[in-house]
Amino acid sequence: MNSFVYDIPTRVYFGPDQLDNLGKEVSAFGKKALLCYGGGSIKKSGLYDRVMAQLKAAGMEVFELSGIDPNPRVSSVNAGADICKKEKIDVLLAVGGGSVLDCTKYIGAAAYYDGDGWDILLDKVPVEQCLPIVTVLTLAATGSEMDSGGVISNPETKDKIGRMFPPMQPKVSFLDPTETYSVSKYQTACGSSDILSHLLEIYFVPEGGSMYMLDCFMEGMIKTVMKYAPIAMEQPDHYEARANLMWTSSWAINGFAGALQNCEWTCHPIEHELSAIYDITHGLGLAIVTPRWMKYVLDVTTAHRFYQYGVNVFGIDPSLPEMEVAEKSIEMTADFLFGNLGLASTLTEIGIDDSNFDIMAEKACGGGILQGYKPLNREDIRKILTMCL
Secondary structure (H helix, E strand, O other): OOOOOOOOOOEEEEOOOHHHHHHHHHHOOOOEEEEEOOOOHHHHHOHHHHHHHHHHHOOOEEEEEOOOOOOOEHHHHHHHHHHHHHHOOOEEEEEEOHHHHHHHHHHHHHOOOOOOOHHHHOOOOOOOOOOOEEEEEOOOOOOHHHOOEEEEEEOOOOEEEEEEOHHHOOOEEEEOHHHHOOOOHHHHHHHHHHHHHHHHHHHOOOOOOOOHHHHHHHHHHHHHHHHHHHHHHHOOOOHHHHHHHHHHHHHHOOOOOOOOOOOOOOHHHHHHHHHHHHOOOHHHHHHHHHHHHHHHHOOOOOHHHHHHHHHHHHOOOOOOOHHHHHHHHHHHHHHHHHHHOOOOOOOHHHOOOOOOHHHHHHHHOOOOOEOOOOOEOHHHHHHHHHHOO
């Protein structure tokens, strides 16, 4: 078993009425704040007014960056960084879903860099500093409220890159499940698919990449998503369902469950190429890719892990042959994503053909080998994409 270091310095306020602590927490970092948000849904819900009331009561001077896209662009990173430099911002406040949070993290890092923020994504410059970040979450999906990573798109180059830098870890995060009541059925489904993918990416690892306790923890979270996502979709104001999804979202990707992981993620790099070119919802792309990846990597060397997954998550009869259980577990995963969540099951359904598969496969593996649960080269990835049509 490998050694590891686990350090999560994010303070979390979870539950209704916790926003009453926002002004106190934000003002602890200074007097000038940049409020970052998306298309304006926080104004319709009244969350914007409550946030502003907290900041004003704390004596904060507030600047704003709105219009952050669902697949956040580097242009927003640069625009935010420019505001930070010009106005000498002390603290960043991200209010929204994972896209807003991701973008805000890179704004905080780019505020200390004089060049194009895309250089940070290209790993051309080290991230040694970042403005303090406070988050108010409105969508359970990415887990960005409790990790140091983020994904940014560059429409000009048709690239979408994700990286993790410790200085970008949020200092404080506010998680109120009632703020997700207004999330649509479709976005709830896509967010739940994203959470599930984060868990599967760290569950399917080679021997020595996990431990029994972590397996039980991940299996429990996977079952939580499968239990509560359909409830939240049908009953948007079901607090128990929304709370379980929100807390699972955070713990799926905060480094705890994947502490021993000894391989790269696979489905995310493949999906990033889809949403980089076609700007589709991330969780939808993951839903389409994941069962095909599972089917592609299943063989006699990987069957036991799928067997464990099938028995412990879906309750498949353990007396059945290992390969039969493994195959059934993949079928049941697809049934959940496309049946229970109602997401499109093929790329063809959403208007995507194979015209860009070669370049997508090349970028997904970095021109070499994607060292995932099973190593994949460019041709392997192209075959998986073809299975998605």
